[in-house]
Amino acid sequence: MHDPMTIAKDFVKAWQSRDVPRIMAHMADDSSVYIIPPFPHTPPEFHGKAQIEMFVNGFIQGFEGEFSDFVADGNRATFFGRLTADGVKAVGIAEVSQNDEVEIVDGKIKTFTLRFTPETIEKINAVNAS
Secondary structure, X not given: OOOHHHHHHHHHHHHHOOOHHHHHHOEEEEEEEEEEOOOOOOXXXXXXXXXXXXXXXXXXXXXXXXXXXXEEEOOEEEEEEEEEOHHHHOOXXXXXEEEXXXXXXXXXXXXXXXXXXXXXXXXXXXXXXX
């Protein structure tokens, strides 16, 4: 069995290193990314490696993040992230906070779900209202 905690932590380290090939190596061919609620000017979900790589490339520039509170449960791992990136700043938000979850199937990330915190949702709503 592939340890979800180890995979989640390496996935996060790949983001922190801005290492797109390493991020993508963790994703299953038929993986999905869900963003709840959607980030301004960004689709709410991405399916398959081609779409996910487009998402990663859109947010990897200027990426800086701190991650904590890693918890594994079965084939899932959850963690908290506070981060920024050029794409985040471009819409007028300095930083976002999110509760993330990865689902691991056969040693690869099948789903990656980003759930923004209420504080970040307020920032997103302000951008969407303007």
